[in-house]
Amino acid sequence: MESSHKLFPAVAILLLLVVATEVVPAQARECETESExxxxxxxxxxxxxxxxxxxxxxxxxxxxxxRRCMCTKEC
Structure with missing residues (x-):
């Protein structure tokens, strides 16, 4: 019984991490290139x-x- 009390916080944190990664959408990266x-x-x-x-x-x-002009787009 004692070991299950020690394991619960670790399982709860792992569950929160899984839920947080599913809820937050992936953000697109922005690439920069100097204007020609x-x-x-x-x-x-x-x-x-x-x-x-x-x-x-x-x-x-x-x-x-x-002070260069940097062009941007999603990578």
Missing amino acids: RFNGLCFVSENCAGVCGAEGFTGGKCSGLK
Whole structure:
């Protein structure tokens, strides 16, 4: 009887982990690639996103110290 009391917390935690992984949907990863067509420093992400859209990406944002336009899409 004593061993079942020690086993219960471990089983309860395992059950919670299984339920939590089933409830939370998998999030899509976002991949970034530097734009090939954007010229100059990137300060306005909306401009970057427009250029990236023309390159076939789903979005874009200004990034880094060098202010590069990084195009984004789901991996």
